[in-house]
Amino acid sequence: MADQVRGTASAAEAQVRASAAAVGSLRQDVAAGRLRLDPVAGQEIQHMLAEQVDQVQNWLKRATDLGRRAPLGRNPVGQAVAAKLADHGTGDGDSFTGVLQQYRQVLEDTREAVEDAMRRSRADDERAEEEFRRIGQQL
Structure with a gap:
């Protein structure tokens, strides 16, 4: 059972690492100007992300129970198993x-990254608007 839990946690950690790499690529695209984001769409995305962060915070608050040692007895084996199970729930890493x-x-x-993309989009729009004004004044 413990190996199955560890395997599931390791798979989840690998998924999170892959997501982090994807976010890194997203940030590079934003920084290089290859990605712009409409402010309205960006606000919707930010709202969804905020909801998900709130949900994760709730899960973390509830997960504190996972760190409690199971009452498996005072013998060395029971103590070792209880410690190992508690570590699976609230330890570091996976x-x-x-x-x-x-x-x-x-x-x-x-x-x-979404915020940066929105900011870049607004700045680009403001530059284009200023350029159109400048051209209009020259005519």
Whole structure:
């Protein structure tokens, strides 16, 4: 059972890492000017991301119970198993809460990338508007 939990957590951690890499590519595209985002669409995306971050925060609050040691007795084997199970729930890395914390960071990074894309889009629109005004004044 513990190996199955560890395997599932490792798979989830790998998915989160892949998402983080995708967000890194997104940020590069935004920085290079290859991606612009309409402010209205960006606000919708930011709203969805904020809802997901709130949900992850709720999961993390509820996950504190996973870190409690199961009452498996005072013998060395029971204590070792209880500690191992608690670590699967709330330890670092590929524990349940560790993966959730990594996922929350990916969501925050995505939100920042969306914000940057929206800011770039507004700046580009303002430059184009100013250029049209300048051309109009010359005519």
